Amino acid sequence: MTPVMRPAPSLEANEVSKSFLMGMVRLHVLQQLSVSIYPGELTLISGPSGCGKSTLLSLLSGLQAPDEGQTRALGQELSGLAKRALERFRLKHTGFVFQGFNLFPALTATEQVALPLGYLGFSNKDALERARQVLKEVGMSHRLDLRPASLSGGERQRVALARALAKRPQLLFADEPTSALDAENGQNVARMLQRIAHEQGSTVLCVSHDPRLTRHADRVLEMEDGQIQRDWRPSERDSAARREFA
Amino acid sequence: MIALARKTLFHEWRRFLPAILAIGFSGVLLTVQAALVLGIFGSAAVYVSSSSADLWAGYPGTQSVNFGRTISPDVEMRLRMDPDVTDVEPYLWVEGDWHGTHEKSGGVSVFVSGINTGRKGMMFSSLLSSGLRQRLEEPNAVIVDRSELDQLGVSLDQAAWINGHRVHVVAAIAGLRGLGGVNVLASLDTARLLQGEDSPGVGPTYYVAKVRKPSRVEAAQARLIANPSFGPFEVWTAKQFAWRSQLYWMFDTGAGVAVLFMAGIVCLVGGVITSQSLMAMVAASAREYAVLNALGASFRSLSQVVLEQSCWVGGLGLLVTGITSTVLLSVAARHDVPVAMNITIAMICAALVLGLALVSGLIAMRGLLRADPALLLR
Numbered sequence: 001m002t003p004v005m006r007p008a009p010s011l012e013a014n015e016v017s018k019s020f021l022m023g024m025v026r027l028h029v030l031q032q033l034s035v036s037i038y039p040g041e042l043t044l045i046s047g048p049s050g051c052g053k054s055t056l057l058s059l060l061s062g063l064q065a066p067d068e069g070q071t072r073a074l075g076q077e078l079s080g081l082a083k084r085a086l087e088r089f090r091l092k093h094t095g096f097v098f099q100g101f102n103l104f105p106a107l108t109a110t111e112q113v114a115l116p117l118g119y120l121g122f123s124n125k126d127a128l129e130r131a132r133q134v135l136k137e138v139g140m141s142h143r144l145d146l147r148p149a150s151l152s153g154g155e156r157q158r159v160a161l162a163r164a165l166a167k168r169p170q171l172l173f174a175d176e177p178t179s180a181l182d183a184e185n186g187q188n189v190a191r192m193l194q195r196i197a198h199e200q201g202s203t204v205l206c207v208s209h210d211p212r213l214t215r216h217a218d219r220v221l222e223m224e225d226g227q228i229q230r231d232w233r234p235s236e237r238d239s240a241a242r243r244e245f246a
Numbered sequence: 247m248i249a250l251a252r253k254t255l256f257h258e259w260r261r262f263l264p265a266i267l268a269i270g271f272s273g274v275l276l277t278v279q280a281a282l283v284l285g286i287f288g289s290a291a292v293y294v295s296s297s298s299a300d301l302w303a304g305y306p307g308t309q310s311v312n313f314g315r316t317i318s319p320d321v322e323m324r325l326r327m328d329p330d331v332t333d334v335e336p337y338l339w340v341e342g343d344w345h346g347t348h349e350k351s352g353g354v355s356v357f358v359s360g361i362n363t364g365r366k367g368m369m370f371s372s373l374l375s376s377g378l379r380q381r382l383e384e385p386n387a388v389i390v391d392r393s394e395l396d397q398l399g400v401s402l403d404q405a406a407w408i409n410g411h412r413v414h415v416v417a418a419i420a421g422l423r424g425l426g427g428v429n430v431l432a433s434l435d436t437a438r439l440l441q442g443e444d445s446p447g448v449g450p451t452y453y454v455a456k457v458r459k460p461s462r463v464e465a466a467q468a469r470l471i472a473n474p475s476f477g478p479f480e481v482w483t484a485k486q487f488a489w490r491s492q493l494y495w496m497f498d499t500g501a502g503v504a505v506l507f508m509a510g511i512v513c514l515v516g517g518v519i520t521s522q523s524l525m526a527m528v529a530a531s532a533r534e535y536a537v538l539n540a541l542g543a544s545f546r547s548l549s550q551v552v553l554e555q556s557c558w559v560g561g562l563g564l565l566v567t568g569i570t571s572t573v574l575l576s577v578a579a580r581h582d583v584p585v586a587m588n589i590t591i592a593m594i595c596a597a598l599v600l601g602l603a604l605v606s607g608l609i610a611m612r613g614l615l616r617a618d619p620a621l622l623l624r
Contacts (some may be wrong), residue, residue, distance in 0.1 A: 054623040063540060063620045084544065098622045102537045104250065106257030111248045116541045118247035126504020127248070146258075164541070175623050207623075 009036035010203040011060045016069030029055045030226045042197040042204045046095030047223035053207045061173045062086045095164030099176035101156040103148040110144045113162045134162045174206040190216040252552035265523035265559045270566025272516025273599035277571040280591050285584035290425040290495040291488035299368040299454030300463045302487045306480040310491040314339045314451035318477030330458045330466040334361040336450035338437040342408040346399025355427045356531050360437020381416045381432045388413045389431040392423035393582035408440050520606035528613030540619035556607025560600045
């Protein structure tokens, strides 16, 4: 069997630990966990509630710093960066999709997407043009001038996705992006995440316990009690199943 | 850059309304208070501000117009000797006890101003037409403020008594209200009669003078230093004497401190309400701000959005202040309530209103601390 040639990992956690104080008790969420995530793939972290999957995503995305260990993103050490430097890193390289859509009620779909581009130095004209283009890519070209109150849940999530994608991030983080969506909208969002990874070569790291996402993931990390219990690729399992069937 | 602050403010105006009204009405309270202070304490110097005299000569150390003491008639000569002084006239201040004709009217303390009734008379020149001055020449004729007729228990053209002397109210005008007592205008002859020829302090209380050019006023004042041969006297410019009188009433009586205290309370209450309203707005949008921060918008950029919103709130609050204060002060002035306003005080009030909004915005920025993107991960 030929060894698979992989590019260098875009995200790395090296023996990271993270704990939180819950009242009088210190809760150890992650303990000396190491993992590497690769570009061009949709990596799914799944597991039961409280297993530490969202905490791992927050460490790898630079939203939080580990208590111990190191995190690296795009070859840059994140653990030692100051808050402002982390904000600059996120501005340049990362996109986020959260479970709640968190859209500003006063802004139209186009403005929601154009807003973060302003912080990158885009002019209003360029930002709005890029926003319309990205909204078109996520199938929202017919809802450009509507505010969140006039959009369905699926449409709002697509606007939130477009907002994360507008700056063409190398790293895209998604936390339970499909949990508030119906079957069809959930499938659509999952397909979009996979397409972004494959077509744009972005690193897409997604946290979810939605089984619909597993089908579209290139790699699945199953977590339990702060540890990765299983690291597998659905495509390899499918080929093995097909071979067995044949 | 998408105008997030402005768009949010106009889209969610109902949620910003309490902050705008808090700022607006704090501004109204400040402005009306300032107008009342200017009006009430300004009336302490109505004798100076409504007269065209450039210099006032009175007893040394006089703190306010109403505390004047008799000075020597020779002071008139000293004033006339100055090359820049073109005209001098005496001003007589008499304190009296007024009794009206209405049944229920009791005794009222009045300040009688005995003035030159000539056509070019300087005292109360901006309030009295030459016709009214002429009417004051009638024996025992007096003029009072129209808003004080009820208090004096008298009507126009009726008789009343001051210090037991019969007087006749020939006119009632606006703008004569004073502090500490009711102002009554009379001719010098009538005032002398009311003062009583045999009273210990017979003679003028002040001499007022006109100077050739306004630019020479300070120079003339400097030359008119006390000289023992003319008896004790001190000369002030009209501006100095008006300010001196107002300052006495504002600070030496404690009234000004009370007003400043009230202004402080108004600012504090306005600031607390506004900052709380703004903070609630920031907290309500904390998740959206947290997403922006996750996407790389710095805490500083988000703070600018909050500050911009507070500036909008301040601007709109200022509009509320401007419109409401103008209406209220116009109504007050029409009803003879002593109010006054000038551009400097109006600008200070506007600056305080905007400052209040800005400080509230700075306090409301604390709400951004809740916008931690890590809290969005479940």
